[in-house]
Amino acid sequence: MIAGLDHVVVLLEDIKAGVTAYETLLARKPAWTHAGEGADRVLFTLDNMTLELMAPSGFSVPADRIRNVIKLTGEGLASLCFATADIGKMHRRLDRVALKPDPIVEVDNSDDVSGATLHWKRTRASTELTRGVRMFFLELQGERPRSIPTDESAVLGLDHVVVSTEDPERAAALYGARLGLDLALDRTHQDWGQLMFFRCGDLIVEVVKRPVAGGDQAHDKLWGLSWRVADIEATRARLLAAGLQVSEARAGRKPGTRVMSLYSGTCGIHTLILERTPKGET
Template sequence: MITGLDHLVVLIEDIQAATAAYETLLARKPSWKNADDGAERVLFTLDNMTLELMAPSGDSVAADRIRNVIKIWGEGLASICFRTNDIAKMHRRLDRLALKPDPIVEVDSTDALSGATMHWKRTRAATDLTRGVRMFFLELGAERPVSAATADSAVLGLDHVVISTEDPERSAALYGARLGLDMALDRTHQEWGQLMFFRCGDLNVEVVKRPVAGGDAAHDRLWGLSWRVADIEAAHARLLAAGVQVSEPRIGRKPGTRVMSLYSGTCGIHTLILERTARTA
């Protein structure tokens, strides 16, 4: 039913600054820009998903709603959207699972630069039933244009999106049993906590229960992103030269990976850059 991760939405206040930051981080140009319904949007489309930057625009109820969300929750990851090849069937499944989906709507978007138009159909599950994570489901009419690379060390795609939870059993039931994602890994470590990986196309949804207690047991949170590159040393050198604060590459927790942490240039999102070695490629 779910065929992959379609896109993630990042809410920000300054669309120009955020666009510049992600042009640097990803080493790619935006693939789509448009403004409507009280928001400006800039899309970066990679090999396996799209990152959508969204900022309030103008004076309207919709724009004020976005500003209010940013005021309450801050900038950062705001929603996740899964891809499906049959939105009607997906809607029926969500309804049977008592996730109270919104009615299916059809949406058009026109690129401000090229004049091209995209069309899709989408629905949204009730947020109070998806453990506080805003969750959409989308059937895209045609593939989006891919963002052009500006360096050989450009980010290829997303390796995993991290969701933080205080109730791993209920989260596992949501992403595995109810949404039908295949659990690829369930591991507990004294220092890292419990890690669960759910396959979603060629990337993973990672659900993490950290060892430090005290969070909201009823609500999960979109927490971080791990971007995939072919050569982590080249990406490290490129980001350092651009003035991004970044750690030295190190062996990743997942066997067969090397990672580095970014400390700036991410719009406040916890971010890793990851290289898969031959073992996991």
């Protein structure tokens, strides 16, 4: 039913600062810009998903709603929007598994630069029933334009989005049994905690129960992003030259991967850069 991850939303107070940060991090230009309904929105569309930056604009009920969310939870990852080929069937499934979806709405959105228009149908599950993670479901008519790379070491796409939980059993029931994502890995490590990988198109929704207890048992949290690149050393050199703080590249937890951590330039989002080793190489 879920075909993949259409986009993730990042809430920011300053849209210009966010665009500058992600133009640097991704080495890509924005693909879509739209101002209206109390918000400025800028989209970066990669190989397998879209990053939507959103900031309040002007003084209206929708703008104040965004400001209140930022005030309560801070800037950063705000919601997941899953892609589906049939919004009607998706809505019926969400209702059947008691996630209380909103009525389906139809949306048109135009790019302020090109004037191009996109149309989609959307619904939203009850946030309390999705353990505090805002989730939308979208049937898009047509394809989004891609973000143009500005460097050979540009980010290709998202490898995984990380959700932090204090109740892995209920989180697993939500992403697996109720949303229908395929559980590809369930592993526990004394240093990392419990890791569960759910396939979502060609990327992963990673649900993590960390070793340190004491968090909210009823509510999960969108925690971080891992971006996929072809050459991690070239990407590291580019980010260092741009003045970002990054770690050395190291072996990833998943065999056949190398990763590095970003400590700046992410708008406060926990961020990894990941390279998949070609098959046959060690």
